[in-house]
Amino acid sequence: MTEIRPGDGDALIIVDVQNDFCAGGALAVPDGDAVVPIVNRIAGAFDIAVLTQDWHTPGHASFASTHGREPFETIELAYGTQVLWPDHCIMGSDGAAFHPELQVPTAQLVVRKGFHPGIDSYSAFLEADHETPTGLTGYLRERGAKRLFVCGLATDFCVGWTAMDARRMGFEVLVIADACRAIDLNGSLDEAWGEMTRLGVGQIMSGDLAAT
Numbered sequence: 001m002t003e004i005r006p007g008d009g010d011a012l013i014i015v016d017v018q019n020d021f022c023a024g025g026a027l028a029v030p031d032g033d034a035v036v037p038i039v040n041r042i043a044g045a046f047d048i049a050v051l052t053q054d055w056h057t058p059g060h061a062s063f064a065s066t067h068g069r070e071p072f073e074t075i076e077l078a079y080g081t082q083v084l085w086p087d088h089c090i091m092g093s094d095g096a097a098f099h100p101e102l103q104v105p106t107a108q109l110v111v112r113k114g115f116h117p118g119i120d121s122y123s124a125f126l127e128a129d130h131e132t133p134t135g136l137t138g139y140l141r142e143r144g145a146k147r148l149f150v151c152g153l154a155t156d157f158c159v160g161w162t163a164m165d166a167r168r169m170g171f172e173v174l175v176i177a178d179a180c181r182a183i184d185l186n187g188s189l190d191e192a193w194g195e196m197t198r199l200g201v202g203q204i205m206s207g208d209l210a211a212t
């Protein structure tokens with residue numbers, strides 16, 4: 001692949017690099033911390049950089065404990081099947097804070113998602129009811145973004161859903177594969193890549209980006 005030099009119309013979306021998804025966190029993604037130095041290295045190359053933050057109410061509908069169930073079981077909610085997670089990323093908690101070594105001083109927007117008690121939101125664009133917008137689409141369009149580079153945690157949930165919704169919103173989308181890590185629950189990683197590919201989401205490595 002020829003070297004990609006981010007420029008006008010390019011934006012970096014850094015998904016959920018938060019303590020609860022990293023080592024020692026409530027919902028730790030295997031090797032999740034490994035994305036931090038990569039994100040720190042590449043973020044400065046982008047004129048537009050956005051951070052997302054999973055941000056739940058206590059007793060959120062996506063928590064197993066809310067339903068008296070075990071984590072990683074599924075349940076049917078009004079908007080469809082929901083995987084039940086350990087309590088994580090409760091708004092204002094240390095677990096919801098960004099990884100302490102994440103350094104993206106150039107980021108201009110933090111999108112908090114999943115704050116409605118009854119609706120989860122893997123995607124940074126639309127909540128899990130596939131209807132309620134977060135506002136990110138409008139922000140990126142107003143900033144002139146056309147091509148989005150997506151990285152962070154986890155590949156098969158929040159990164160994947162974000163990338164797929166970005167395609168549905170009409171953006172060109174590239175996932176930076178080595179700047180992501182997956183949960184891989186019952187084949188969810190293969191499934192996510194299959195769906196992303198079908199929707200036209202591309203895949204690059206951070207080394208494909210021009211050194212800054």
Ligand SMILES: [Zn+2]
Binds near residue numbers: 055056062088114
């Ligand atoms: Zn969550």
